Amino acid sequence: ATPNPWWANAVVYQIYPRSFQDTNGDGFGDLKGITSRLDYLADLGVDVLWLSPVYKSPQDDNGYDISDYQDIDPLFGTLADMDELIAQAHRRGIKIVMDLVVNHTSDEHAWFQASRDKNDLHADWYWWRPARPGHEPGTPGAEPNDWGSYFGGSAWQYDETRGEYFLHQFSRKQPDLNWENPDVRRAVYDMMNWWLDRGVDGFRMDVITLISKQTDASGRLPGESGSQIPDLPVGEEGYSSPNPFCADGPRQDEFLAEMRREVFDGRNGFLTVGEAPGISPERNEHITDPANGELDMLFLFEHVDFDCDGVKWKPLPLDLPGLKRIFASYEGAVADRGWTALFTGNHDQPRVVSRWGDDSTEVSRIASAKAWGLALHMHRGTPYIYQGEELGMTNAHFTSLGQYRDLESLNAYRQRVEEAKVQTPESMMAGIAARGRDNARTPMQWDDSRYAGFTAPDAPVEPWIAVNPNHATINAAAEVDDSDSVYAFYKRLIALRHENPTVAGGDWTLIAPDDPRVYAFTRSLDGRSTGGHRVWDAERLLTVVNLSGESADLPADALALLPADDAIADGVTADRILIATGPDSEAVTAIVTGRLAPWQGFVMRL
Ligand code: TEU
Ligand code: CA
Numbered sequence: 001a002t003p004n005p006w007w008a009n010a011v012v013y014q015i016y017p018r019s020f021q022d023t024n025g026d027g028f029g030d031l032k033g034i035t036s037r038l039d040y041l042a043d044l045g046v047d048v049l050w051l052s053p054v055y056k057s058p059q060d061d062n063g064y065d066i067s068d069y070q071d072i073d074p075l076f077g078t079l080a081d082m083d084e085l086i087a088q089a090h091r092r093g094i095k096i097v098m099d100l101v102v103n104h105t106s107d108e109h110a111w112f113q114a115s116r117d118k119n120d121l122h123a124d125w126y127w128w129r130p131a132r133p134g135h136e137p138g139t140p141g142a143e144p145n146d147w148g149s150y151f152g153g154s155a156w157q158y159d160e161t162r163g164e165y166f167l168h169q170f171s172r173k174q175p176d177l178n179w180e181n182p183d184v185r186r187a188v189y190d191m192m193n194w195w196l197d198r199g200v201d202g203f204r205m206d207v208i209t210l211i212s213k214q215t216d217a218s219g220r221l222p223g224e225s226g227s228q229i230p231d232l233p234v235g236e237e238g239y240s241s242p243n244p245f246c247a248d249g250p251r252q253d254e255f256l257a258e259m260r261r262e263v264f265d266g267r268n269g270f271l272t273v274g275e276a277p278g279i280s281p282e283r284n285e286h287i288t289d290p291a292n293g294e295l296d297m298l299f300l301f302e303h304v305d306f307d308c309d310g311v312k313w314k315p316l317p318l319d320l321p322g323l324k325r326i327f328a329s330y331e332g333a334v335a336d337r338g339w340t341a342l343f344t345g346n347h348d349q350p351r352v353v354s355r356w357g358d359d360s361t362e363v364s365r366i367a368s369a370k371a372w373g374l375a376l377h378m379h380r381g382t383p384y385i386y387q388g389e390e391l392g393m394t395n396a397h398f399t400s401l402g403q404y405r406d407l408e409s410l411n412a413y414r415q416r417v418e419e420a421k422v423q424t425p426e427s428m429m430a431g432i433a434a435r436g437r438d439n440a441r442t443p444m445q446w447d448d449s450r451y452a453g454f455t456a457p458d459a460p461v462e463p464w465i466a467v468n469p470n471h472a473t474i475n476a477a478a479e480v481d482d483s484d485s486v487y488a489f490y491k492r493l494i495a496l497r498h499e500n501p502t503v504a505g506g507d508w509t510l511i512a513p514d515d516p517r518v519y520a521f522t523r524s525l526d527g528r529s530t531g532g533h534r535v536w537d538a539e540r541l542l543t544v545v546n547l548s549g550e551s552a553d554l555p556a557d558a559l560a561l562l563p564a565d566d567a568i569a570d571g572v573t574a575d576r577i578l579i580a581t582g583p584d585s586e587a588v589t590a591i592v593t594g595r596l597a598p599w600q601g602f603v604m605r606l
Helices: 031-036 038-044 079-091 110-115 182-198 252-264 281-288 320-333 362-377 407-419 425-435 486-499 501-505 565-569 572-576 584-593
Strands: 012-015 048-051 068-072 095-100 156-159 164-167 202-205 271-275 297-299 382-386 507-511 518-525 528-530 533-536 539-546 577-580 601-605
Touching: 031 038, 031 079, 038 486, 068 079, 068 182, 079 095, 079 182, 095 271, 182 202, 182 252, 252 271, 252 281, 281 297, 281 320, 320 507, 362 486, 362 539, 362 601, 382 486, 407 425, 486 501, 486 577, 501 518, 501 539, 572 577, 572 584, 572 601, 577 584, 584 601
Parallel strands: 012 048, 012 382, 048 095, 095 202, 202 271, 271 297
Antiparallel strands: 156 164, 507 518, 518 539, 528 533, 539 601, 577 601
């Protein structure tokens, strides 16, 4: 067996720099702000920081549209600030992982600007296509195929200078790079090596599973004039989905293996995690199997995409057995080889406590934030904590369109309500309030001052997006020294993963899959010896979490695993509680009575 890599028991913390800490009063978070909060992150105990993009960018998609990969956007600071952040993080034993956005660049990147000239060396660096034959270029219906962009409208934009269309799966300011071109790949690998040489410890790779596109034998995309591959039918907004042809395309493995060879071979201590919409659990196993030399782990999305009626703007309540089935498929696929990343939140998702927990009262907010933290962190894989999740931060609860900043929400409103008329204003506003990305992007709540400590209370301008008024009660200052806080609970979860090899790597087995309220599973690890010394006794852990706001019975299958009643009476059980959402004594009561309180959860050694 291969020795466990360094990240096998690590916990990663995601920072959205724009919303983390502003130090110069311009209302945007910056690199100096992150550096100033490193002691907080060290106290929490996380091993790695993943920074959403801080590269030079027109900020059309908050930095996911990069115009220079080898510079820092002035909004966030300078290369010197980045060097200082890396050095200060490393001094605290914390690694820094950057976001790598190479499915697309900004349209303001020099590569794209050069590519607008058919005679330039960069002419073939993007997906340029002529207008549909028989149509006037630039007029409606002249787009090369029917694909829609994930941010609304056609996935094709006409460029007057070149007289052709370019493909953009995301906004029109995010043209897709042509990975078929070896010069593109070389330029990306050179840039990655430059950052690794500068001291960063790895990359979170934005939509890395969209880089290889399916074409026919003559290089035509589906639906293009003369293509041997037909497009899919158009949906309610009038476009077809590029996803079946652009996700996990034919050269996916080849490109990732090439990247591994060209960038990571010969290096140590790095982390690669790919954002992987459209990847099945089985393909996750292949890509993360070290024998295949591709990526260390992937983010899969089925568990955050399934609780809606076809489109994220029509949310549905959580079907817990459905969620368990999805997690079981993730875990099952990598039981023998490969690995998985664990998350409920990131900068694109609503806050878990508002989505699947209950943020309507302080009691239910704290209890449900802990319950979801416990459920996620007891899985096998590498947990990712999104900034503020460790405080139980909630959705924004905005009520008017003018409060939103995200182009996805704003475009979707226009397209679905005003153009395609497939949702009423009321239902769309409800959809955005439930699922819009700005829910995760309100400023980090450090204290109860005017701007939550994100920026100075007397700053000359407002933060770029409104601070949640609930920062008066939900904030780091109130939580760090409170042993019952969500923060204190996350700190224990992180420490437990560091200390306990069963939590980090033990086999995962689901119990009571159909229970509608309680999530229960076991983790088990064989004993380990090194050089004739026993270093870890065989262990089996039972996790039980009530993920509902009502009390619930302990599932019979979980009860059957518990020790006999007399052992409980002897007080053995309290010693066996590894962690619980409330006092250990309450976990014992739940075991004795067979009844869990709302949002109650515990981990017990069997
Ligand atoms: O997101 C890609 C992605 O998978 C989208 O489905 C995204 O989750 C969607 O906006 C949610 O509805 C990545 C980044 O995480 C996102 O912030 C960027 O906007 C996007 O790529 C383009 O770079
Ligand atoms: Ca700033």
